[in-house]
Amino acid sequence: FRKDLPKIRDISGNNLGGSVTYYDRTGKTVLFQDYNERKRIPVSGSEISKYMKQATIAIEDRDFYKHGAFDTKGIIRAIVTDIRGGQRQGGSTITQQLVKINEGWTNDRTITRKVKELILAVELEREYEKEDILIGYLNMAPYGNVNYGVETAAQDYFGVEAKNLTLAQAAMLAAIPKAPGTLSPFSSPTYNPSLTEDDFDSEALIGRKNYVIDMMRQQGYITEKEATAAKAVDVLAQVKQKQSFYAGIKAPYFVLAAKKELRKSFPEAAVNRGGWKVITTVDLDLQQLAEEQMEKGKAQLRRQSADNAAMVVEDNQTGQVMALIGGLDFNNDEYGEINYASDVNISPGSSIKPYDYASFIDNNTNVGAGSVLYDQIGALPQYPCTNKALPPAGNCLWDFDRRSPGAMTLRYALGGSRNIPAVKAFVSSVPNDTSTNRTASINHTMGVINGLMGNDDGYRCFKTGTDVTIASEADETQCYSAAGIGDGAYLRLDDHVNGIASLSRLGVSIPKTYILKVTNSSGKILKEFTQPKGKQVIKADAAYIVNDMAADPKASYLGGSCTEVTCSGMKFHRYKGWKTAIKTGTTNDLYDGLMVAWNTKYSVGIWVGNHSRTVSYVGQPENMTDPIVKGFMQGAIDRLGGTAVNWKQPSGIKTVAAYVNRTKTASG
Numbered sequence: 001f002r003k004d005l006p007k008i009r010d011i012s013g014n015n016l017g018g019s020v021t022y023y024d025r026t027g028k029t030v031l032f033q034d035y036n037e038r039k040r041i042p043v044s045g046s047e048i049s050k051y052m053k054q055a056t057i058a059i060e061d062r063d064f065y066k067h068g069a070f071d072t073k074g075i076i077r078a079i080v081t082d083i084r085g086g087q088r089q090g091g092s093t094i095t096q097q098l099v100k101i102n103e104g105w106t107n108d109r110t111i112t113r114k115v116k117e118l119i120l121a122v123e124l125e126r127e128y129e130k131e132d133i134l135i136g137y138l139n140m141a142p143y144g145n146v147n148y149g150v151e152t153a154a155q156d157y158f159g160v161e162a163k164n165l166t167l168a169q170a171a172m173l174a175a176i177p178k179a180p181g182t183l184s185p186f187s188s189p190t191y192n193p194s195l196t197e198d199d200f201d202s203e204a205l206i207g208r209k210n211y212v213i214d215m216m217r218q219q220g221y222i223t224e225k226e227a228t229a230a231k232a233v234d235v236l237a238q239v240k241q242k243q244s245f246y247a248g249i250k251a252p253y254f255v256l257a258a259k260k261e262l263r264k265s266f267p268e269a270a271v272n273r274g275g276w277k278v279i280t281t282v283d284l285d286l287q288q289l290a291e292e293q294m295e296k297g298k299a300q301l302r303r304q305s306a307d308n309a310a311m312v313v314e315d316n317q318t319g320q321v322m323a324l325i326g327g328l329d330f331n332n333d334e335y336g337e338i339n340y341a342s343d344v345n346i347s348p349g350s351s352i353k354p355y356d357y358a359s360f361i362d363n364n365t366n367v368g369a370g371s372v373l374y375d376q377i378g379a380l381p382q383y384p385c386t387n388k389a390l391p392p393a394g395n396c397l398w399d400f401d402r403r404s405p406g407a408m409t410l411r412y413a414l415g416g417s418r419n420i421p422a423v424k425a426f427v428s429s430v431p432n433d434t435s436t437n438r439t440a441s442i443n444h445t446m447g448v449i450n451g452l453m454g455n456d457d458g459y460r461c462f463k464t465g466t467d468v469t470i471a472s473e474a475d476e477t478q479c480y481s482a483a484g485i486g487d488g489a490y491l492r493l494d495d496h497v498n499g500i501a502s503l504s505r506l507g508v509s510i511p512k513t514y515i516l517k518v519t520n521s522s523g524k525i526l527k528e529f530t531q532p533k534g535k536q537v538i539k540a541d542a543a544y545i546v547n548d549m550a551a552d553p554k555a556s557y558l559g560g561s562c563t564e565v566t567c568s569g570m571k572f573h574r575y576k577g578w579k580t581a582i583k584t585g586t587t588n589d590l591y592d593g594l595m596v597a598w599n600t601k602y603s604v605g606i607w608v609g610n611h612s613r614t615v616s617y618v619g620q621p622e623n624m625t626d627p628i629v630k631g632f633m634q635g636a637i638d639r640l641g642g643t644a645v646n647w648k649q650p651s652g653i654k655t656v657a658a659y660v661n662r663t664k665t666a667s668g
Contacts, residue, residue: 018042018148018275018521020262022255025320025516027279032249033152034259040148040275042139042521045131049165052150053134054222055174056141058215059208061094065130095121098137138162139521141177144184145192145242157185157239167226168209168233171216175208183208185239192242202236209235246330253310253326254282257342257494258514265515265527275521281320281514281529286313286636290323293631298328300624301608306593306617309608310340311628312497313636316603318531319501319510321494327611335611345468345490346607351585351594352449352459352486353422354503354546357410359448360425362507362542369411369549370656373421376404380420381427381437382481391588397423397481400586414546415555417584419485426484437480446479451537453499454509459483459491469613486585493594493605500596501603504581506647507543508534541650547598548647550581558582558622570622572597572630577644578637582629584622593621597629600645602636604629 018040019033033039045053057064092100099120124133143153150173154162158169165173176183181199185191188200210231217227249255258280263271290311301309313323326339338344361367377396379385385396399419413421427438429445450458461479462471468490483489498512510532518527549555553562553573560569567574573582578599585594593608608624609617617624637644 019152020259020271020274020276020278022258023277023279024250024282024284025280027277027517029250029284031251031280031282032246032255034255035146035274038148038274039146039152039156040139041151042149042275043151043162045135046163048135048138048150048162049170051167051170052138052162052165052173054216055167055170055212056134056138057094058219058221059174059212060097060177062215062219064094064134067093093121094137095124095133098133098140099124101137101140101142142180143173143176144180145186147184147186156242159240166230166233167213167216167222168230168235169238171212171230172205172209172235174212175205178208179204185236186242191239194242206236249330251282251284251287251324252330253339253341254280254287254321254324254514256326256337256339257321257324258282260342261514262518265518276526277517277519277521278515279517281315281322281516282324283322285639287323289635289639290325290632293628293635294325294328296631297624297628300627301328301617304617304619304621304624305615306608306610306624308335308340308611309606309624309628310344310493311604311606311632312341312494313632314494314497314501314512314603316501316504316598316601318529319498319512320516320529321497321512321514322602324494324514332611338611340493340607340611342492342494344492344613345471346493346594346609346613347489347587347592348459348486348491348496348594349585349587349592350417350419350422350486351496351583351596351605352484352489353414353417354550354581354583354596355449355452355499356422356426356445356484357414357549358452358503358507358538358542358546359429359445361410361545362448362538363429363444364431366654367410368653369545370409372407372409373413373424374406375399375408375413375418375420376406377420380423380481383423411549411552411555414549414583415552416557423481423484427481439478439480442479442481442483446483448538449499451535452502452507452509453491453495454502454511455495455498458495458499459489461489487588493607496594496596497603497605500598500605502537503543503546504598504600504603504647505534505543506540506547506650507536507538509537510534541653544647544650544653547581548649550583551579551599556582558584558626570626570630572626572633575634575637577646579644579646580633584625586621590616590618590621593617593625595622595625595629597633599633599637600647601640602633604632 018038019035021033021041022031023029024031139149142148147153147156150162153173154160154165181187182201183205185200188198189195213227213230216222217224262278290313294309294311308328310327311325315322324341326341330336380397383395383397387394388396397420408418408421426445427441430441433441446459450456460476461483462468462475463477466475479489494512502509513529516529519525551573553567553571556571558570560567560571562571562574564574573580580597580599582597591609591613596605606625606629608621
């Protein structure tokens with residue numbers, strides 16, 4: 001038989017699988033247990049109650065520490081007990097049962113199977129200490145429903161960790177593996193509302209629980225007094241109703257984004273088998289801060305007829321996403337589980353404009369914040385301007401305020417969110433571009449945007465009539481001038497934030513990530529974060545200039561004023577010495593309202609709108625986005641403490657006297 005049998009080298013449960021458990025960045029706080037058919041979290045022996053170990057040995061294998069792989073006396077005792085009609089006992093040792101579970105064998109009682117089982121059990125006893133075998137069994141034993149292993153059983157039945165199980169609770173759990181289908185309370189609609197049929201035998205469970213306690217007393221693990229007290233406990237009254245799949249999840253949308261990254265990194269079958277520990281990048285302090293600010297902003301969203309919002313926070317130095325909110329109501333039956341931060345195509349509106357100027361400055365000679373573009377209505381690629389009537393009747397590109405102030409520096413064009421200069425920059429990134437509709441410049445700028453985002457499909461346009469919520473690569477088409485003001489082009493918020501973070505990194509793009517470390521149930525590291533080598537997408541001086549322009553409170557159209565220490569009103573470009581760049585975004589249909597903000601430490605992006613993206617909000621989006629982002633960014637700076645760190649001006653930047661526009665410009 002031996003030549004046909006596997007070599008057992010691992011009793012961690014990798015073969016069995018189990019939950020994929022997501023943790024915060026400290027590796028200490030569980031965010032979610034993601035399971036399919038098996039919910040299992042392996043733990044060490046020190047994390048399991050002594051009562052659980054003792055109860056299991058007492059009922060399953062009383063001479064566990066005395067015999068080898070099999071117990072001749074136990075087999076004879078089980079046969080005699082069965083003949084006398086007492087509580088049925090199995091003749092298999094804990095070692096034999098571990099072999100069956102580890103190999104995925106059924107309760108086949110044939111001679112052939114038993115011989116194979118004994119051969120592997122003998123080898124297991126030679127390879128491992130008794131304590132390791134016991135803990136291996138306790139981490140794999142079936143405790144009813146999808147619960148495998150004592151840790152998830154303790155959590156789901158009693159809401160405690162395995163190390164905190166009481167005597168009565170441990171005795172009840174130890175009673176279940178004999179017949180999980182009938183002895184588990186989760187086989188009853190009383191405890192498991194998802195069921196309609198009741199297979200639970202409560203009398204049998206309590207009888208076997210008390211029998212476990214008697215065995216523990218007889219074998220000297222507990223006193224008579226303890227046994228009597230444990231039997232008197234109404235342990236079923238302590239059993240909690242089985243929770244829904246997502247019950248208790250923390251930072252739910254962050255978990256969904258991390259799960260998406262995990263499935264891109266590993267084969268589907270491996271992830272489904274599970275039993276893995278995933279340490280994510282989420283900082284729960286920043287996550288809580290983001291959630292608090294979002295909660296404060298809900299009333300204003302309602303006043304402006306918006307019913308949803310999303311937010312992403314990235315650590316600029318590492319590319320690690322620190323906080324993410326993908327919607328306002330995860331439990332909403334219609335759209336709650338849709339992650340608007342990472343899975344939904346949104347139009348960025350004017351929040352795309354920093355990229356326009358970054359590409360324009362980067363690929364042209366002697367262009368900077370003081371360079372002038374004319375903010376004047378006239379013909380532009382895609383906007384022939386043969387009819388100057390206001391939209392939608394006319395075909396000119398207009399600024400939001402319908403004004404044409406004329407000569408405009410790039411600094412004030414970006415700060416005032418002017419449309420015409422932005423499109424001119426967008427279609428002029430290639431010097432002396434003579435291509436049809438300036439597609440050479442457009443494609444160059446689109447390449448810069450996607451390079452900064454670290455995603456070749458980060459920013460894209462779709463064919464007319466495409467449902468952008470389900471659009472695929474096959475639906476993509478050439479972008480034109482309108483993409484320069486975020487109109488008719490789409491991205492995902494987390495990609496956008498990573499692109500903005502690349503500007504903060506002075507043009508260096510690194511991949512965003514939601515995962516720090518992945519280990520399997522035996523502790524083997526499958527993936528671990530290392531600081532990626534960045535790619536210089538645009539020159540550092542171009543990125544610095546854009547950062548400086550967007551961080552200039554004097555150029556910004558937002559209401560309020562700033563000193564070098566703090567700001568008033570809607571502005572938050574200065575706080576405790578930190579310089580923060582800000583850009584708003586609005587789409588013509590008012591489906592998408594955005595704001596991005598960034599300093600040397602964090603980049604933040606927020607989206608507001610309606611869940612269907614077919615209903616307009618009312619009013620200016622910055623009335624919704626600004627208080628949330630401002631509150632978060634200032635709270636994050638407070639948390640950092642220490643001395644402010646701002647961008648250092650690259651040596652190649654030249655400073656000269658510039659044209660100053662003294663006409664107030666404002667737009668959304």
